Amino acid sequence: MAADEYKIDVKPEVLLMEQVLGPLADGELRVPRFQRPFVWRPEQILDLFDSIERGYPIGSLLFWETSEELASLDRIGDLPVPEPSPGRAVAYVLDGHQRLSTLYATLRRPADARRTTAQKDWMWWPFRVLGTGAEEGPSRYRHWKQAEPPPPYYLPLRSVLRTRDFLAFARDLEERATPNMDIDRLINEAELVAQRIRQYKIAVVRLVGGELSDAVEVFSRVNSTGQAMRPAQMVSALTYREKGQQTLADRLDGMVEQIADTGFGEVSSDAVFRAVLAVTGEDNVQEARWDVLAKRVQHKLQQAVDDTEEALERAVEFLRSENVGVPLARLIPYDAQLMLLTTFFHHCPEPDRHQMEELARWFWVTSWSGHFAGANSTQIKQAIQQMRRFAHGAESVTPDEERARPFPDRFDLRSARVRAFIIWELQEFPERLTADGEKVNPVDILARGATSAYRHVVIKAGLAAASSPANRLIMPTRPRISLRNTLLQLPEHLRGAVLASHGIPEEAWAKLAQGDDEGFIAERRAALAERERNFMARFGLSADTAEGETDIDTE
Structure with missing residues (x-):
């Protein structure tokens, strides 16, 4: 022909x-x-x-x-x-x-x-x-x-x-x-x-x-x-034939909704799609020839989707566990992490204690270091292969000689480094106090509005430091009362406990009371960065003491 x-x-x-x-x-x-x-x-x-x-x-x-x-x-x-x-x-x-x-x-x-x-x-x-x-x-x-x-x-x-x-x-x-x-x-x-x-x-x-x-x-x-057309749509179109059968796109949507119903929120459908491909045995899940790939995986796709669904649930359970402590899907630093964890739990549904600890180390190191920032198809392919080997008995999966990015200079949820900071900060200060000493759960507030939950303490035009994460708090206040004034008017008998619950040193509060806004931010930033570095050290990771530019990660 x-x-x-x-x-x-x-x-x-x-x-x-x-x-x-x-x-x-x-x-x-x-x-x-x-x-x-x-x-x-x-x-x-x-x-x-x-x-x-x-x-x-x-x-x-x-x-x-x-x-x-x-x-x-x-x-x-x-x-x-x-x-x-x-x-x-x-x-x-x-x-x-x-x-x-x-x-x-x-x-x-x-x-x-x-x-x-x-x-x-x-x-x-x-x-x-x-x-x-x-x-x-x-x-x-x-x-x-x-x-x-x-x-x-x-x-x-x-x-x-x-x-x-x-x-x-x-x-x-x-x-x-x-x-x-x-x-x-x-x-x-x-x-x-x-x-x-x-x-x-x-x-x-x-x-x-x-x-x-x-x-x-x-x-x-x-x-x-x-x-x-997104790759998931393409492969869904190229592999669907039987009437009455759910499309790949339908199954992906179903998995995303199922995870969201647990209160974790919507995970990335692209990450789930690439996890399905990895579960079928594919390594190139980033830039494949989708028509060729569709023909290759068509006959094993339905089973792979079933297997991915089970593995995804285990991956999310791990992310939400004390080993990592990611409370919401939107805070996962990189889609690749969810895809790779799902791949691991497919091959190793019942990991031992060493594997769980090593996975936690891998998560934190890759999050803080920006390991997957702009990762190309070859790097993702190698990461999938390494994760499979780890699932089948290799000693480690954490990349060597990584160094943490410095403390971010501005609060931007598009940055994996900022998302990693938030995950850590929510663990470090799990229960915040209001000005009246009442306990509030920051995760509940964050779930209702990611960026708006973190409010500015200092609002001042032209102050570069005002963009710092150290100038943000999750703290409800009374109507029409600013966060700054709420902190300055704390009752003396509650002040120490309230400030500690938000990671605000007494020295920083004193700077705020003296009208030294930049000093307040600098003192709190130094205290948070030191506590974060101490946490990093548990995983063998070090970081610069200086503040660094916030990288906006795109995947």
């Missing part, structure tokens, strides 16, 4: 609204199951129609026409879609799921579709406000969230494509109109809106022929949102 026969033909075209929605209603245009679910907010639905009425472009859609049968969604938006007729050609939506779901579930909405005060119902009932009613708000498009019917000048968008339904709206308007309403003008405006929506031209790129791997490659390159 000639090589050209494998190539996809690319056919740009322009379609009217009904030419796009008709095939959806007939089951001949389908959304493959590897697409992410509908995630648009209600206001995005309104913005889409406002753009359409104004004639603004809404981005091109990408369809793939093929004889291959892909597992696809049985609902678009919240409306069911039929199976295609036997023998009819089928196209699949590769890009445009959110926009098409919005258009289909609103413009094709049945008159008897459920409409309640719940968002999952009213979000699919957008209205175009006609006449003077449009002056009541910033947008001509609204949702009606009340139980009673909307005003008569609210044009339901479900009626704009159907002549019979549009006439029913016009009759209802005439019956319910108040004396000050110009019915003819309102109906003319409604007809103009309907005409603009019906005649709106949508750019479509149709791919014809080729294999799924070709289509996925095109999608990953030309996605109109500017976001390439």
Whole structure:
């Protein structure tokens, strides 16, 4: 067979609204199951129609026409879609799921579709406000969230494509109109809106022929949102065949939700995906040829997902244990650490005491040293191999000759070094006291708002030291009372205990009381850094005494 026969033909075209929605209603245009679910907010639905009425472009859609049968969604938006007729050609939506779901579930909405005060119902009932009613708000498009019917000048968008339904709206308007309403003008405006929506031209790129791997490659390159298909989506698309079977993406989402339900929060789905690949025996989990990898792991993927689910639970249990003490998923310094721990617990579900202690040492050393900052595929590959060897009896897995990064100069949760500091600090000061001496759990407060939980003591423009972690506390105060004033007004009989519970030396408090803000921060920073270095020494790690620039880690 000639090589050209494998190539996809690319056919740009322009379609009217009904030419796009008709095939959806007939089951001949389908959304493959590897697409992410509908995630648009209600206001995005309104913005889409406002753009359409104004004639603004809404981005091109990408369809793939093929004889291959892909597992696809049985609902678009919240409306069911039929199976295609036997023998009819089928196209699949590769890009445009959110926009098409919005258009289909609103413009094709049945008159008897459920409409309640719940968002999952009213979000699919957008209205175009006609006449003077449009002056009541910033947008001509609204949702009606009340139980009673909307005003008569609210044009339901479900009626704009159907002549019979549009006439029913016009009759209802005439019956319910108040004396000050110009019915003819309102109906003319409604007809103009309907005409603009019906005649709106949508750019479509149709791919014809080729294999799924070709289509996925095109999608990953030309996605109109500017976001390439994630590796997990790619492998999910390339390995899913059987109807009724959960996709890899579904299973990954399920694992993330299961961990979140424990109160740990959402772990990285990318880390879980790469853990699945490592469990299958893959070493290159960073920059593989995803089409080649998908073919190689397809037949062992389901078992690997089951195994990963068990290993992931053990990895999270270890992270939350006293050996490490990570209270929340968002504080894990590097995604690679979660992936590697999951790999270890797959190969060694019941580690001995030495292995647990060595894993804790490995976690702290790699966190403080920035070991995985910008790690390339070769380094990750070597780390996976080392972790497997450790699971099967090697003495150590901790990298040699690492040195801790210095105490960070600013508080930024995008930094692994700062996240490691927070994990340590939560262990070092597990129970904080309020100004009244009441005990509060800092983890509970942190879980409700990561950055906002750590409040500034000193707020002063131009003071560089104000960005330091040493200028941050988790400490509730009374309404409209600053943290600084709360500290300065501590009752004398409680002051020592309150300050100690937050790691504030008496010397630092004295500087604050004297108005020496920079001195307060410097004293507390020195005290925290010394205590942190003492903790590091338990793992054979040393650090500079000087403060250093906070590195923003990206993975």
